[in-house]
Amino acid sequence: MHINDAVFLEDLCPKFRLRQWRKSIHRFTGKSCIYCGKPSESIDHVLPRSQGGLSTTENCVPACLSCNGDKSDENALYWYRRQKFYDPRRAMAIRAWLEGDLRLAIRLLQWANPNFRRSNKNYETDESEYKAA
Numbered sequence: 001m002h003i004n005d006a007v008f009l010e011d012l013c014p015k016f017r018l019r020q021w022r023k024s025i026h027r028f029t030g031k032s033c034i035y036c037g038k039p040s041e042s043i044d045h046v047l048p049r050s051q052g053g054l055s056t057t058e059n060c061v062p063a064c065l066s067c068n069g070d071k072s073d074e075n076a077l078y079w080y081r082r083q084k085f086y087d088p089r090r091a092m093a094i095r096a097w098l099e100g101d102l103r104l105a106i107r108l109l110q111w112a113n114p115n116f117r118r119s120n121k122n123y124e125t126d127e128s129e130y131k132a133a
């Protein structure tokens, strides 16, 4: 068998790759909406596709259907600021995510949501968990 014969499943089936990518996005936040913390059921384009937003990890965040639908084509940060569930830590997390600093984004989300680290234990261990008494 020649090396050229090697076919990657991903190349063979772009849909498979898309699914894996979507899964990985949800995994970052422990399957919770980046805006409100409810279960994420969709991927939201922070800069909408209609405005040239790309389907890259930096531009795509896990969101629940309610946030995704409500935000529609608005600028995510402006929209988020007006929401009842607005949390400055989440706003910072969204900004970090857009800048491609997923590590920081996840830390900020953990800070905003104490239940988060329990559901996402495999991703990162949080030392503060042991300090809480």
Ligand SMILES: [Zn+2]
Residues within 6 Å of the ligand: 033, 034, 035, 036, 037, 038, 063, 064, 065, 066, 067, 068
């Ligand atoms: Zn939401």
